[in-house]
Amino acid sequence: MPFQTSGLHHVTAIGGDPQRNADFYLRTLGLRLVKTTVNFDDPGTYHLYYGDESGKPGTLLTFFPWRDAPSGRIGTGQATTTSFSVPEHSLGWWKQHLEISGVEVSQVTSRDDEETLTFRDPDGLQLALVAHPQGDPRDPWDTPLVPGEHAIRGLHSVTLSVSREDATAGMLTEGLGLSFSSQDSNRFRFSAGEGGPGAMVDVLVTPDAPKGLVAAGTVHHVAWRAPDEATQAAWREELTGRGVGVTSIMDRQYFRSIYFREPGGTLLEIATDQPGFSIDEPLLELGRALKLPPWLEPNREQIQAALPALDLPAENNPVTTR
Template identity: 45%
Template sequence: MIHWRDAMAGRGLHHVTLISSDAERSWRFYACLLGLRLVKRTVSHQDPGTFHLCLGDETGRPGTLFTLFPWQRVQRGRRGACEAWQTSFRIPSGSLDWWTRRLGAANVRHQAGRTAFGESCLTFDDPDGAMLVLVEAALPAQPTAWHHPEVPASYTLQGLHDLVLKVREADPLGELFRDVLGFSEIGRSGKLVRFAAHDGPGGTITLDESSRLARGQLGAGSIHHAAFRARDAADQDVLVQALHDRYGIVATEPKDRIYYRSVNFRSTCGILLEIATDGPGFEVDESFETLGTSLRLPPNLEARRGELQRLLPSLPTSGI
């Protein structure tokens, strides 16, 4: 396993995208309560009447990104097999008690305990029922140039820790993670199989084998897709070719998402996955200081700005 301080290797999780039912409520939960920084407010390329809200560390680095599609009035999803199931975030060692008090003060039901792999954790749901976990990481808090007004730097979320995918069989998808996406198996616990690409943010994936569980139904609280990292466009092309050559998987044509280049594909069990490049990043159209404070649109949608601003729900202008 590669140590993230040495390279990060352009591997691991790039981002996780969740469906929510209310933009402002989700913003208040993830940005105001959990302390993630809103680094970009833009729109879905497929559905421009829907926000795409991107949250993460101070600049939204790959491995820290958690993004939202707030589909207004969507029904709550139903959890099941063949979907991404649960998102974990890293918190600094020794900060679990602080987060227990903070969630309790916000009337968020939570449960302290340990993961199946022995890590101290705090489990809870977001307002739409998305399953979340805060996991104490062995590494200390990282220095940051941006500070949340209520979450001290010593307790700040340190990026994604793990993503659990519920599958009928772990081996086929596990092979794809190993052969193509740069992961190695690092542990098993019951029907859980854990893989890691490195020990930094976004470095871990867990497969949960549930052969009898019915398929889930996409909706509020469901993970829409998970994206994996590629160093650049050339590296992405190599990964796409490997998917085709080794598994017969045909990915979409590359799409310029302004902040990264994207391709999508369905895994061997039907889960929607993405490969996204590390760059160019979120500072291509906003300064560090103003990240996430104004609506940014792709060039092909700029002429519709007035129309889209009327369609989109209101959202505070703060870039928290």
Template identity: 40%
Template sequence: MQLKGIHHVSAITANAKENYHFYTEILGMRLVKKTVNQDDTSMYHLFYADEAGNPGTDLTFFEIKNAGNTYPGISSISGTSLRVPNDKALSYWVDRFNQYHVEHEGISNQGERNVIHFYDHEKQRLTLISDEHNNGVPGGRPWSQSSASVEHGIIGLGPSKLTIKDPTPTVKVLTEILTFTQVGSYPSTVKGQEDILIFSTGEGGTGAEIHVEVRDDLARERPGRGSVHHVAFRVTNEAELFKWKARLTEARIPNSGLVDRYYFQSLYFREPNGILFELATDGPGFATDEDINHLGESLALPPFLEDQREEIEAKLVPLDTIGNK
């Protein structure tokens, strides 16, 4: 068994309408599923991805209307990367961010790659990372109707960054349980802090990495809007997911057991520093209940929630995504 890379990242927003505007109109990603949080159907769950909603390209958001500010700290997923095709694309995005008044830090180096660190309207900590020299997991395909340049468009998720105080137990889970190996490091931008460690799985590359930042100068993060809820890793199918459950149980790591999310099967657990990990299957996918040409236009509910549709819709503020442009 070996994980194939990042499957999706799920974060928190306080306003679905503003979130939809930023990620579709400014970043040019496609809303591939407008549904609800299956554990709390009073809130939207929005999925942004490449044109087909391929695994490894999904950045998702739970709408928690009363979410307060995030106070960054340890025991957190402190950074989410989005892949672009090459270094030239980064120059395009600097110009676009300036045009739309998006807060960013310009083009810089992160190890051997060029990146742009930037923030959405709720201070979500984001990075565009160049695939110029990527030889690992291939990226997806930008949406052909994107409001941004298709040539320079976002092609998937890059590395997630974990910020922790004690790396030893987290690294043990990554390497001894989850099949990651350390493949490098790069300097921290914070004076006096250790280098950030790079861990890779599967085919490797930008779509299959976790970066571990050790900080001894921060308190525990207080999450809110603009924070990340969990990161999910790719598993081939349900049969393999059962094997992962057995591995976690044998290692005495408490876990959720298999959870049917309809669009994929999931398994959740927390690593020793309290960060929530998910293992998720590559399929069935988002075209299971919607035509590929009309993904995200209507409120999609899995079959086990369909009989509650009227009650669920009554609790949601309507979000117009018809045309999804």
């Protein structure tokens, strides 16, 4: 395989009410809203990007939140769990914090020398916090509600649920350049490069599970990193040459994207690391204002009128009292 991703770029999910979504990810999980924009393919809904201070690739969970979206069904052909990386020995703090916030959480479990805490967001999206024994050097977004010593460092991994693993494994290794790293019963882990937080995917084989339905509370797609546009374009040619149905290169303003499905059904994306989220607003002001791409700017008034108002922290650094 001539091309190898360095890890996860972002995960995009479907949400329900946008205000409830923002409250949970900003105030409960302590992430930063690094971009408030719209779904470029359906500008009647927001596209909200949550991540670290600057929205670096590998820290991002993004949402298309529709207030009246029906609930999805978690099952095969989907990314069924999105996991964040947190420091070792912080899961006790997180369990207490989430419970105080009214979130139902699991007991802490251990697998592959990692400790994990699982829960769901208000729309039912399956999430996990994972403490990796070797730590995570990425800097957190430090907020009053979630201090830096416990804060999320970025994405840890995603779990793909499939009815059989062989074809999906082939796409991960031959299409994305990942390598098989471990197996725990019906769970197979693949890693980019040296692995570690932000560079892993688990393939969970559940042949008797129902097929998933993408709607509120489910993942829409999983994006993997490409260093630049030239690599992405060559990668696209490589995939199409292998018979994979790949979209044209799409301008997402903050990165360029191509999309395709792995054989198990999950929609995947290859996204460029550049140009990033500070191309249209300063770092200190990320997420404060609605940003539109040039081709939608002439319709700003109409688009804004159709979007529900969002009450966001003035400095995107939430301060509340318990």
